[in-house]
Amino acid sequence: MVVVVGTNAANTVFSGLAEQLAALRRQRDEIAVELERIVAAHPLQPVLISMPGVGVRTAARLITEVSGKDFATAGHLASCAGLTPVTRRSGLSIRGEHSSRRGNKVLKRALFLSAFAAFHDQVSRAYCDWMNAEGKRHNQALSVARRRCNVLFAMMRDGTLCENEPKKHARAA
Secondary structure (H helix, E strand, O other): OOOOOOHHHHHHHHHHHHHHHHHHHHHHHHHHHHHHHHHHHOOOHHHHHOOOOOOHHHHHHHHHHHOOOOOOOHHHHHHHHOOOEEEEEEOOEEEEEEEOOOOOHHHHHHHHHHHHHHHHOHHHHHHHHHHHHOOOOHHHHOOHHHHHHHHHHHHHHHOOOOOOOOOOOOOOO
């Protein structure tokens, strides 16, 4: 019979790690409940949750990043999030439109993740498919995040809920 040195120590360590993991999961669940309570109490909650792809965690992120800031236009909100295109220039060289590396990374990520989640929604999916049919590449079709930023601005400004009605696009065949 072969006995590996440290077997008993490994059992002690693993049981301790299992207890710590269980405690962390309980703590995470408690924080999730508290987060839901805080978001539900915020006046923007019904407006944000009505948008496809925005759940409690995304709404919490949007609230923390946008509340208390006054944006004059949807373009200002998009610029703050880093969703506006930039022209790169150096001397006489102009390199066209590129995505911005500036802006609030947390807000940009929240808008992109909600855009990806919204692809399950018929309206958002139709817009992306329309962009692809127009010959746009996938990352250009993901301008859904910028479009959602415009909608989000209007919803927060007016306090209106998101309307999920399919619309015909002007250039759609």
